Amino acid sequence: MSAAKEFTAPGMAVRTAGILFIFVIVFTGLLSAAYLWTKPAIEASAAEEKMKLVNEVLPHTEYDNDLLTDTVTLPVTPELGLADPSTLYRARKAGQPVALVFESTAPDGYAGKIRLIVAVRANGEVAGVRVTQHKETPGLGDYVEVKKDKNKARPWITQFTGLSLAQVSDREWKVKKDGGRFDYYAGATVTPRAVTKAVLKAVQWADAHRERLFAEGVAQ
Amino acid sequence: MITREEFRSIAGNGIWKQNTSIAQILGLCPLLAVTTNAVNGIMLSLATILVMALSNVAVASLRNFIPHEIRIPVFILIVAALVTVVDLLFNANLHELYLVLGIFIPLIVTNCIVLARVEAFAAKNPPLQSTLDGVFMGVGMLWTLALLGGMRELLGSGTLFGGIDMVFPSLQPIQLLPESYPGFLLALLPPGAFILLGCMIAWKNWMDARAAERAKLKPPAPVAAAGCH
Numbered sequence: 001m002s003a004a005k006e007f008t009a010p011g012m013a014v015r016t017a018g019i020l021f022i023f024v025i026v027f028t029g030l031l032s033a034a035y036l037w038t039k040p041a042i043e044a045s046a047a048e049e050k051m052k053l054v055n056e057v058l059p060h061t062e063y064d065n066d067l068l069t070d071t072v073t074l075p076v077t078p079e080l081g082l083a084d085p086s087t088l089y090r091a092r093k094a095g096q097p098v099a100l101v102f103e104s105t106a107p108d109g110y111a112g113k114i115r116l117i118v119a120v121r122a123n124g125e126v127a128g129v130r131v132t133q134h135k136e137t138p139g140l141g142d143y144v145e146v147k148k149d150k151n152k153a154r155p156w157i158t159q160f161t162g163l164s165l166a167q168v169s170d171r172e173w174k175v176k177k178d179g180g181r182f183d184y185y186a187g188a189t190v191t192p193r194a195v196t197k198a199v200l201k202a203v204q205w206a207d208a209h210r211e212r213l214f215a216e217g218v219a220q
Numbered sequence: 221m222i223t224r225e226e227f228r229s230i231a232g233n234g235i236w237k238q239n240t241s242i243a244q245i246l247g248l249c250p251l252l253a254v255t256t257n258a259v260n261g262i263m264l265s266l267a268t269i270l271v272m273a274l275s276n277v278a279v280a281s282l283r284n285f286i287p288h289e290i291r292i293p294v295f296i297l298i299v300a301a302l303v304t305v306v307d308l309l310f311n312a313n314l315h316e317l318y319l320v321l322g323i324f325i326p327l328i329v330t331n332c333i334v335l336a337r338v339e340a341f342a343a344k345n346p347p348l349q350s351t352l353d354g355v356f357m358g359v360g361m362l363w364t365l366a367l368l369g370g371m372r373e374l375l376g377s378g379t380l381f382g383g384i385d386m387v388f389p390s391l392q393p394i395q396l397l398p399e400s401y402p403g404f405l406l407a408l409l410p411p412g413a414f415i416l417l418g419c420m421i422a423w424k425n426w427m428d429a430r431a432a433e434r435a436k437l438k439p440p441a442p443v444a445a446a447g448c449h
């Protein structure tokens with residue numbers, strides 16, 4: 001206590017800076033230690049999360065390869081609304097192509113982008129679609145997310161399942177309000193319209209690029 | 221150690237007198253964003269209780285080593301580091317809970333309540349009292365956010381505890397108003413939160429004013445009573 005009084009003004013400043021420095025070192029060290037210690041567990045659960053999501057759009061029984069390693073890194077893809085590179089998963093059974101699982105983004109949601117994960121089978125059928133991220137109005141437009149959909153038996157987003165461009169032409173691939181065949185709930189049209197359009201684009205894109213994608217990076 | 225009076229004063233301050241949301245009016249940003257239903261409000265508050273207790277106890281234990289001039293940067297450092305560590309630990313070890321609480325933990329960093337309590341209380345008091353202060357401030361926040369979230373949810377979509385199935389899969393939200401209730405969007409949007417929060421603040425002020433009035437009336441002072449009208 002009495003020692004502190006003997007410091008001159010610059011000495012005081014150096015001492016204060018020193019104390020601040022020690023605090024910075026200690027707490028940054030704590031942070032780094034926590035980061036390094038938790039990293040493996042966090043990565044494992046992130047991979048598990050991803051698989052859970054993939055399993056929702058494509059049943060686990062349909063393929064037998066390790067999806068998380070059989071991937072293609074997509075560059076920025078404007079057709080899918082992807083502004084960042086993302087990962088595409090290739091599902092195969094006994095070496096034969098089964099489905100492509102990839103991300104897609106609807107740029108024109110009511111409140112910004114709606115991110116989707118889409119699985120399209122080798123025959124062009126949608127195996128499943130899920131919304132992974134959105135900012136749509138709670139209680140109004142958020143029924144595109146299965147968890148928020150009040151219709152638990154047949155959530156809105158499942159009506160795409162099993163459809164392909166061979167069955168539903170791109171002119172019909174719209175919500176009913178726009179003359180298409182897909183349902184929507186009154187009060188929120190912008191959200192389902194954006195999702196429907198994004199799914200159509202995803203199916204078209206998969207049809208156009210399927211062969212190249214399944215062949216890419218495969219030795220034989 | 222802590223006396224009974226001290227405990228009561230800390231608890232009373234946190235839950236009512238200095239209530240973060242309706243007396244100090246702090247941390248409005250997460251408050252508005254999160255209280256679209258009661259469950260979200262409760263979850264944010266639980267995460268805040270944890271972080272406030274931790275940061276208060278950390279600052280209270282270190283308070284004698286922190287020079288007055290640089291206390292604010294040191295507090296920010298401590299709070300930010302603790303929140304991030306809590307976030308990482310939750311993510312790694314309690315992943316199920318993290319999926320529910322996770323999005324709320326980063327919101328707490330932007331919450332000035334934590335820094336305010338550290339500066340106003342933990343920097344001047346021993347660790348035990350400071351921990352209790354953090355917990356009770358959080359409890360005060362818990363009931364206000366639960367009430368605000370519940371009101372917004374009920375007015376906005378006619379349900380209560382929507383999203384509870386994400387926390388406890390066996391429970392279902394309660395549909396209080398008939399299914400045909402058209403919903404009231406304003407209550408779910410930020411302006412609705414401001415309006416309802418304003419009503420709650422008015423209610424608290426009214427309660428306080430009434431309590432003060434009663435306290436004044438109890439010992440009947442003849443002079444004051446005569447000059448009242």
